[in-house]
Amino acid sequence: MNQITPTMAATSPCTYVQPPATTLTDLPTEIRLDIFTHVLDVSNVPTRYGYTGLRPMRDSTEPRRILRTHGLVAVNKELGAEYRQAFYERTEFFLRIHASNAFEGIPQLKAPPPPMNAEDQTKREEGEIAAREREREREGGIPNLWNAPDALIASLRHCIIYIELGEIKWHKDSSHSVKKLFPTVTPAHVVTHRFEVYDEDDVAWDAQLKAAVFKIVDMQQLRSVQLVWDNTIGDTLKTEKLAQWIWDSYGQPFVDALQKKRNLRSFQVRIGNRTDDMDLRGNRGEGDKWTIQVL
Known part of the structure; x- marks a missing residue:
């Protein structure tokens, strides 16, 4: 029988090879997305956010909150992209377009300014030049009317877009004829009749x-x-009969486009006010x- 000599034992050691550690990047993408969703849940990150106001100026020295709340986006490029995907997939955003931000983000809706003296005219022209520069910068991009x-x-997966259509048209800064037609509360049947008398300027306003x-x-x-179009005008003016007329302009074109x-799986388009509306919902099923x- 062969015997193991000390020399043989020294040259044939028994070694343990530790397997490589499993990291987050070694897991399947689906599992990583589930992990990120769980992290968002246990961190009490809201599933709904609302953006309703104007965009404030941010101090460049102020640290960005997103890195304090969502530090995983800075781990590496791949994991950061997947974390953002998980965040947007679970989050619904409420985007409100109203008289305070519509004219800032869509200046074509504004009425022409009144006549002014030479000095004020120069200031206005300088402001218009700056506004045109800003418009050229964002031309073709997604309008950002919010904070x-x-x-x-540009990354939204689920959102509610709420447009205060009646109030925007009726606002003092609007170039739409509705504010001239209805300076005070008017019966609904008169509103309906006058709204049907449409001029080219109003068509262009709607188009913008x-x-x-x-x-x-x-x-x-x-x-x-x-997509919700609220056509309420004023606190007491009732415009129930306008729903059908406005649907042809603001409702059906969006239903067709959506x-x-x-990638869209579901949509809802609603036009009306607190007492009467037209509401249509679409869901994509098998075979697309x-x-x-109709709700």
Whole structure:
């Protein structure tokens, strides 16, 4: 029988090879997304956010809150992108377009300013030049009317877009004829009759507002969207009979466009006020066929 000599034992040691450690990047993408969603849940990160006001100026020396709240985006490029995906997939954003931010973000809706002296005229022209420069910078991009980072607006998966259509048209800064037609509370049947008398300026006004909203809902990454047009004018003016007329202009074109979005799974388009509205919902089913339901 062969015997193991000390020399043989020294040259044939028994070694233990430790397996490589498993890291987060070694896991399947689906599991990582589930982990990120769980992290968001246990961190009590809200599933709904609202953006309703104007965009304030931010001090460049102020640390960005996103890195304090969502530090995982800075781990590396791949994990950061997946974390953002998990965040947007679980989060619904409420975007409100109203008289205070509509004219700032869509200056074409404003009425021409009144005549002024030479000095004020120069200041106005300088302001108009700056406004045109800003418009050229964002031309073709997604309108950002809110206190929200541009990257956030471009990454939305689920959102509610609430447009105070009646109040924007009726606002003192608006170039729409409705504020001249209805300076005071008017019966609904008179409102309906006068609204049907439409001029070219109003058609252009509508086109500018709809073009901005079309750019928002045209984002390819959207999975679900609710579009609400509130046509209430004033606190007491009732415009129930306007719903059908406004649907042809503000409702059906968006229903047709949303059904063509490849990644969209569901949508809802609503027009009306607190007492009467038209509401249509669409869901994409098997074979990418849409089921449309009138609510």
